[in-house]
Amino acid sequence: MTEPTRPQQPIDTSVAHSARVWNYWLGGKDHYPADQAAGDAYSSKYPHIVPFAKESRDFLRRTTAYLAKAGIKQFIDLGAGLPTSNNTHEVAQRILPDCRVVYIDHDPIVLLHVHALLTSTPEGATNYVQADMRDTDAVLTGAAKTLDMTKPTALVINDVLGHIENWTEAQGLVRRLVEQLPSGSYLSLSHSTAADKEHQAVQDEYNSSGAIPYIFREPSVAVELFAGTELVEPGFTSWPRWRPDANTGTLTDRAGWGGVARIR
Numbered sequence: 001m002t003e004p005t006r007p008q009q010p011i012d013t014s015v016a017h018s019a020r021v022w023n024y025w026l027g028g029k030d031h032y033p034a035d036q037a038a039g040d041a042y043s044s045k046y047p048h049i050v051p052f053a054k055e056s057r058d059f060l061r062r063t064t065a066y067l068a069k070a071g072i073k074q075f076i077d078l079g080a081g082l083p084t085s086n087n088t089h090e091v092a093q094r095i096l097p098d099c100r101v102v103y104i105d106h107d108p109i110v111l112l113h114v115h116a117l118l119t120s121t122p123e124g125a126t127n128y129v130q131a132d133m134r135d136t137d138a139v140l141t142g143a144a145k146t147l148d149m150t151k152p153t154a155l156v157i158n159d160v161l162g163h164i165e166n167w168t169e170a171q172g173l174v175r176r177l178v179e180q181l182p183s184g185s186y187l188s189l190s191h192s193t194a195a196d197k198e199h200q201a202v203q204d205e206y207n208s209s210g211a212i213p214y215i216f217r218e219p220s221v222a223v224e225l226f227a228g229t230e231l232v233e234p235g236f237t238s239w240p241r242w243r244p245d246a247n248t249g250t251l252t253d254r255a256g257w258g259g260v261a262r263i264r
Helices: 018-025 033-045 049-069 088-095 108-112 136-143 167-180 197-207 219-226
Strands: 074-078 100-105 125-130 154-158 186-192 256-262
Touching: 018 033, 018 049, 018 108, 033 049, 033 197, 049 088, 049 154, 049 186, 049 256, 074 088, 074 136, 088 100, 100 136, 125 136, 136 167, 154 167, 167 186, 167 219, 186 219, 219 256
Parallel strands: 074 100, 074 154, 100 125, 154 186
Antiparallel strands: 186 256
């Protein structure tokens, strides 16, 4: 593991930040009063957002477990965000202790808490690369310091592409990364859409507040991110319908969609 550097810019904890608001909704500890206030303001107008956040995280758990059980021992988690419970390496290494996981994020706030992402089993490894996910060369170069990029690797993009407002740009970054992974790799990807008009209205208000915006996209659009790959069953579907287990929630049947695909 490499020792992460400290952020060069001071972190303003008096202003709400999307990653910390998400952490608050997930029941984490890495947030401040401003983040709690922003999270409460959103959830007071649309209470489903809290279980939505938890069900998004649970989709990550189930897909990571599926990939580890399929024998995948290398993961790139793009736009990892702040650590919470059931981080990618924790899920994967419970199944295959020698899994190696690289987290990618450009946010200095994540860097402050990155040590929680750098725990690992003795047999495996974790690392963190501070890079913008759109800089695919930096992503792959950084990942190659920990992973063998000639071996099958899972590219995990869990509900973060909505932060890229330009659709062509979002498609391009996925395509560039997928094209550089060897045959037998996998793409695990999810994206949110509006559950209803109220959800969209509250998100629009949030996006105009100065926080990092998130753009909802319809499933018929988001599925195009899997172009050139082979979706495994049950395909690109709502989070609750993707291989549910006893812990799977059901509120996001409209709001969250995802899938896992083989890279040929």
